Amino acid sequence: MTTPDRALPATPVRALLPMIIPALVVGVGSSLLLLGLTEVSEVLKKLLWTVVPNALGVGSYSSLWMISTLTATGVVVGLVVWKVPGHAGPDPATVGLVDPPMPPLVVPGLLLTAVLGLAGGVSLGPENPITMANIALAAWLGGMVMRGTPANTWAALAAAGTIGALFGTPVAAALILTESLAARPAPGALWDKLFAPLVAGGSGALTTVLIAHPTFDLDLPPLSGASWGDLPSALLVSCLGALVGLASVYAFPYVHAAFRRLRNPLLMTTAGGVVLGLLGTLGGSLTLFKGLSEMKVLASDPSGWTAGQFAVMTFVKLAALTVAASCGFRGGRIFPSVFIGVACGLGVSALVPAVHPTLGVACSVLGLLLAITRQGWLSLFTAAILAADPHVFPLLCVAVLPAWLLVTGRPQMQLDQNGSSLR
Numbered sequence: 001m002t003t004p005d006r007a008l009p010a011t012p013v014r015a016l017l018p019m020i021i022p023a024l025v026v027g028v029g030s031s032l033l034l035l036g037l038t039e040v041s042e043v044l045k046k047l048l049w050t051v052v053p054n055a056l057g058v059g060s061y062s063s064l065w066m067i068s069t070l071t072a073t074g075v076v077v078g079l080v081v082w083k084v085p086g087h088a089g090p091d092p093a094t095v096g097l098v099d100p101p102m103p104p105l106v107v108p109g110l111l112l113t114a115v116l117g118l119a120g121g122v123s124l125g126p127e128n129p130i131t132m133a134n135i136a137l138a139a140w141l142g143g144m145v146m147r148g149t150p151a152n153t154w155a156a157l158a159a160a161g162t163i164g165a166l167f168g169t170p171v172a173a174a175l176i177l178t179e180s181l182a183a184r185p186a187p188g189a190l191w192d193k194l195f196a197p198l199v200a201g202g203s204g205a206l207t208t209v210l211i212a213h214p215t216f217d218l219d220l221p222p223l224s225g226a227s228w229g230d231l232p233s234a235l236l237v238s239c240l241g242a243l244v245g246l247a248s249v250y251a252f253p254y255v256h257a258a259f260r261r262l263r264n265p266l267l268m269t270t271a272g273g274v275v276l277g278l279l280g281t282l283g284g285s286l287t288l289f290k291g292l293s294e295m296k297v298l299a300s301d302p303s304g305w306t307a308g309q310f311a312v313m314t315f316v317k318l319a320a321l322t323v324a325a326s327c328g329f330r331g332g333r334i335f336p337s338v339f340i341g342v343a344c345g346l347g348v349s350a351l352v353p354a355v356h357p358t359l360g361v362a363c364s365v366l367g368l369l370l371a372i373t374r375q376g377w378l379s380l381f382t383a384a385i386l387a388a389d390p391h392v393f394p395l396l397c398v399a400v401l402p403a404w405l406l407v408t409g410r411p412q413m414q415l416d417q418n419g420s421s422l423r
Helices: 013-056 063-083 104-120 127-145 151-167 170-183 190-212 230-260 265-283 292-300 307-326 334-351 357-373 376-387 392-407
Strands: none
Touching: 013 063, 013 104, 013 127, 013 151, 013 190, 063 104, 063 265, 104 127, 127 151, 151 170, 151 190, 151 376, 170 190, 170 376, 230 265, 230 307, 230 334, 230 357, 230 392, 265 307, 292 334, 307 334, 334 357, 334 376, 357 376, 357 392, 376 392
16 A cells, blocks of 8 residues: 655745845845946946046047957956966856856956956956856855855855846846756745745845846837737747857857967957957947947937948847857856847847837847847846836747747857867
């Protein structure tokens, strides 16, 4: 006679309550470190791209200044990676957004290279370095205060707090962690596992919102109700975005291998800086930096550029992202990918006026992020908040499906230690 399986006991409330204070502290601390990093990089950016060129009588975004500044940024970043203890962490091509804690020794160099890259015009965002730094600090400090607490617990809190701060909402953190938990199933209710990270994500998001008031709304024209004709547009544009993103993914290991032949990190980032400067002269100043404020410029006047100009910006930024992520600069790929999606979507709308610009942008961003990040929920969430139009969301929920079929099982934009793409 077989005995029925016993139901697994729910996580008791008394196990969740002690984590509220640590989660609040980690969330607020993660947000403050992000805000500090952003503020320092903005000050340095103004110095590099406004104060100094004006003092020298050189155009801020002239070809000479873009090439010189990005080359100099590559030199300084390479020196930090080469000489500073910890070497600013492992090769960024081999790490993801949320990884196990690193030794705290790497944090100063990692943050310094992130500030230099953000200020110097490198086409990467702050998300990977700041998440890695917050995870390392939380695991180190939390392990000293609450001995015996698993390092993965602090990693989850810091990741949630940082992602919540980056997006101004804990929803993005919950969606990313839900996918991580699905990859590593364990007994227990999902909301028990998410409880403390949601506290960290909420406190991180609220801190950022109260201090910096961030917004991702591009203020695009409303869709004013979906029609049957919008469905094929949504499907095709999301697939186009995925294909554009996959072009970068497939090129990634080859570009990385080319820079690796230089061996020395100083030579790698210097060469990368030269290439980024040349790309900047081709695509213009809007293709520099992480892309958040630049994509708002594009969206503020979609008729200000032709379809050809949008196409140039799309592929220049795509090339810049691929080079920056391959040659050793520290930074994330989400923000520049969103810029690429915005430029691509507006280009499609300019070429085919029947495609509403809001629909084109949302679906293109959706496909780009699916290809670059393989985070389905994050991609859907980001596309939805950019559009800020409830009529677009049902179309996105359908458009995500063919785009996912294009990217699933394909190489990822992350390499193993041998330089081969992960799958």
